[in-house]
Amino acid sequence: MWQRIKNGLEVRIGLEDLINTKLKNYTVPRNTNIFYTLGGVALVAFIIQAISGFFLLIYYVPHSEHAFRSVQYIMTVAPFGWLFRLMHVVGSNLLVAVIFLHMLSVFFMGSYKKPRELTWIVGWLMLLVTLTFCLSGYLLPWSQLSYWTTTVVTAMPTAFPYVGDYIANLLRGGEFVSGITLNRFFALHVAFLPPLLVGLMVIHVFLIRRIGLSSPPFDESAEEARPWTEYRHVSYPNGNSFYPYFVLKELYMVALYLVVMFFVITFLPTLFLPEASNIPANPLRTPAYIKPQWYFLAPYQMLKLIPNKFLGISMQIALIGTFLLWPFFDTKKERNILKRPLLLATFTASLLLWVVLTMWGRSS
Amino acid sequence: MRYILSILLLLTLLTVTTTADAGYRDIFGKEFLTKPWAGGLVEESVCIECHTSDIIKPEFRDIPQEWKKSWHYHNDVSCENCHGGDPEDAEMAMSPERGFIGTPKYSEVPEVCGKCHIGILKNYLESGHGKALKASKTGPNCVTCHGSHNIQKASIKIINESRCSKCHSYERAKIMKQALFLTEKKIREIDNDLKKLRSEGVFTDEEDRSLFRTHVEYRTLFHTVNVGLVKKSTDKFAKKLGLIEEKIDKTFKELEFRKNFSAFLMMVFAGLGIVIFLLARTYKD
Numbered sequence: 001m002w003q004r005i006k007n008g009l010e011v012r013i014g015l016e017d018l019i020n021t022k023l024k025n026y027t028v029p030r031n032t033n034i035f036y037t038l039g040g041v042a043l044v045a046f047i048i049q050a051i052s053g054f055f056l057l058i059y060y061v062p063h064s065e066h067a068f069r070s071v072q073y074i075m076t077v078a079p080f081g082w083l084f085r086l087m088h089v090v091g092s093n094l095l096v097a098v099i100f101l102h103m104l105s106v107f108f109m110g111s112y113k114k115p116r117e118l119t120w121i122v123g124w125l126m127l128l129v130t131l132t133f134c135l136s137g138y139l140l141p142w143s144q145l146s147y148w149t150t151t152v153v154t155a156m157p158t159a160f161p162y163v164g165d166y167i168a169n170l171l172r173g174g175e176f177v178s179g180i181t182l183n184r185f186f187a188l189h190v191a192f193l194p195p196l197l198v199g200l201m202v203i204h205v206f207l208i209r210r211i212g213l214s215s216p217p218f219d220e221s222a223e224e225a226r227p228w229t230e231y232r233h234v235s236y237p238n239g240n241s242f243y244p245y246f247v248l249k250e251l252y253m254v255a256l257y258l259v260v261m262f263f264v265i266t267f268l269p270t271l272f273l274p275e276a277s278n279i280p281a282n283p284l285r286t287p288a289y290i291k292p293q294w295y296f297l298a299p300y301q302m303l304k305l306i307p308n309k310f311l312g313i314s315m316q317i318a319l320i321g322t323f324l325l326w327p328f329f330d331t332k333k334e335r336n337i338l339k340r341p342l343l344l345a346t347f348t349a350s351l352l353l354w355v356v357l358t359m360w361g362r363s364s
Numbered sequence: 365m366r367y368i369l370s371i372l373l374l375l376t377l378l379t380v381t382t383t384a385d386a387g388y389r390d391i392f393g394k395e396f397l398t399k400p401w402a403g404g405l406v407e408e409s410v411c412i413e414c415h416t417s418d419i420i421k422p423e424f425r426d427i428p429q430e431w432k433k434s435w436h437y438h439n440d441v442s443c444e445n446c447h448g449g450d451p452e453d454a455e456m457a458m459s460p461e462r463g464f465i466g467t468p469k470y471s472e473v474p475e476v477c478g479k480c481h482i483g484i485l486k487n488y489l490e491s492g493h494g495k496a497l498k499a500s501k502t503g504p505n506c507v508t509c510h511g512s513h514n515i516q517k518a519s520i521k522i523i524n525e526s527r528c529s530k531c532h533s534y535e536r537a538k539i540m541k542q543a544l545f546l547t548e549k550k551i552r553e554i555d556n557d558l559k560k561l562r563s564e565g566v567f568t569d570e571e572d573r574s575l576f577r578t579h580v581e582y583r584t585l586f587h588t589v590n591v592g593l594v595k596k597s598t599d600k601f602a603k604k605l606g607l608i609e610e611k612i613d614k615t616f617k618e619l620e621f622r623k624n625f626s627a628f629l630m631m632v633f634a635g636l637g638i639v640i641f642l643l644a645r646t647y648k649d
Contacts, residue, residue, distance in 0.1 A: 072567045072569075075565075075566075075567065076566075076567070082622055083622075083625070083626070086626075244644075244647050245644070245647060248640055248643060248644035248647065249644060251640045252637045252640040252641045252644065255633050255634070255636050255637030255640060256637055258629075258630075258633040259630055259633045259634045259637060262626050262627070262629045262630035262633060263630055265626040265630075266623055266626040266627045266630055269564065269565055269622075270563070270564060270565040273565050275562065275563070277565075278562060278565060278566075278567050284440075285440070
């Protein structure tokens with residue numbers, strides 16, 4: 001039976017040739033480390049989010065009167081609803097962590113340099129889309145936590161003169177976060193962002209396959225040093241096959257990702273669901289202690305520290321713009337960051353600053 | 365070139381910042397990072413504004429602080445709910461036209477509290493306490509036992525020798541406390557279990573309401589100060605509390621199942637990871 005299907009496909013699409021050219025004969029550098037697998041892990045994490053999100057969507061009611069109750073129904077009555085919701089909640093946080101790690105490793109290994117500037121930019125756009133996913137998804141349970149966090153975040157654009165209020169009102173659909181905001185965020189979360197992300201993902205993967213994987217910069221012999229004056233595919237004649245070597249490496253990192261996810265669900269199920277997430281939204285009662293998600297804590301703390309809010313938010317936008325276009329600012333050929341002490345120092349200081357601001361934002 | 369571009373970008377932002385209108389910053393500062401985040405929605409009432417300012421007599425200035433520590437505050441019961449008036453209009457806040465009654469007369473306190481605590485008022489008025497107040501106008505009213513602004517969640521501790529013996533001997537009150545003890549203990553245990561469930565992320569609204577209803581009914585009964593009636597009703601309340609307990613136990617078991625199930629999945633993926641890792645090494649060899 002299996003052989004017949006295989007033969008049928010072979011005749012029609014040339015299955016063996018496809019496997020040979022795209023998987024077995026496609027080579028990756030011999031010295032790829034586990035950080036090379038993070039992109040693949042993020043892809044699987046996105047798929048897990050999509051599948052768990054689909055199951056949540058079956059029971060979720062996007063209406064301010066019913067949203068909270070429908071989420072409680074998912075958690076208590078719907079068969080294994082609790083599992084899909086926790087996978088979705090924990091998964092979203094782990095996904096952001098994986099993308100952060102992925103981008104840090106790409107930066108550290110100088111993989112954004114010519115000819116991979118576009119891959120970097122598309123990756124950054126994917127990070128921004130992911131954060132928008134998280135932000136819009138956060139409001140959907142319509143709990144005190146989601147309501148007030150959204151109130152804080154949607155107030156941020158008001159720092160801009162002239163257009164700030166307009167942007168905030170556009171996001172909220174009025175002066176305050178209300179059922180209209182919920183509908184807007186829901187539509188964004190399930191209808192607008194998924195195709196956008198899939199589109200960016202396709203471009204990202206296409207660019208990686210078209211240009212070829214970069215090699216770690218610590219072994220200079222791996223990648224051809226010829227100047228990039230015309231298109232060529234970076235190949236590694238002495239490298240490892242994509243399948244099985246790299247695929248297996250990817251798979252055990254995916255297994256590790258799932259182990260971490262289920263570890264959190266088993267032993268720390270309320271890590272990302274504090275008490276305020278279990279109280280229905282009440283626009284008349286501001287909770288005493290409420291903070292944005294961990295990945296927004298650093299920008300949140302930065303805004304708190306800078307007395308002029310417009311300057312604060314402008315600096316953040318400038319920082320995003322700088323990182324987005326970083327390959328065009330850093331055009332030096334040297335990819336090994338260890339040979340560039342100034343860049344290494346800036347990179348380490350920025351990372352430390354981010355960690356300090358996050359911790360500070362959490363404790364203040 | 366790229367450095368010049370970066371500097372120009374920063375300079376542009378700084379220029380816009382310094383020339384921008386200052387008004388929006390104040391609005392933003394008010395709306396974001398400092399309370400209240402919801403703008404006008406959570407503005408404090410004019411009652412609080414006056415009672416915390418210098419225009420009021422010093423002995424009345426602690427009232428808002430006391431109230432903020434109370435059970436009423438935690439349940440959204442505000443000044444106007446007891447004293448009437450309009451908390452949103454400074455000029456009419458204390459107008460009788462808006463229902464302002466100020467400090468109620470001693471004998472009228474039960475009527476004021478009874479606006480919300482309807483069942484308790486009925487039983488209290490039929491009790492020795494209520495009859496004494498009606499007859500002498502000086503018998504114990506709600507405030508005698510519960511206090512006024514810093515009203516805490518009622519518990520069996522309210523019945524104690526120092527409080528009760530202000531008016532009569534403690535003996536009868538002691539018998540009442542003993543009759544209440546087991547049911548109150550059970551209520552406390554269930555309350556703690558519900559707190560535990562909430563801390564584990566379970567929404568316990570239905571059980572909270574059931575417990576609240578049973579508790580209120582029980583407390584209402586107690587206000588008759590009729591030991592015989594309390595003893596007679598204990599079984600009925602035990603059954604009601606038992607039903608809530610059953611639900612809680614079921615939820616605890618469900619949580620245990622969830623933990624085991626996700627731990628099982630974790631082990632499955634850990635095993636799978638190890639197998640793939642070993643397989644990858646075999647290929648390398």
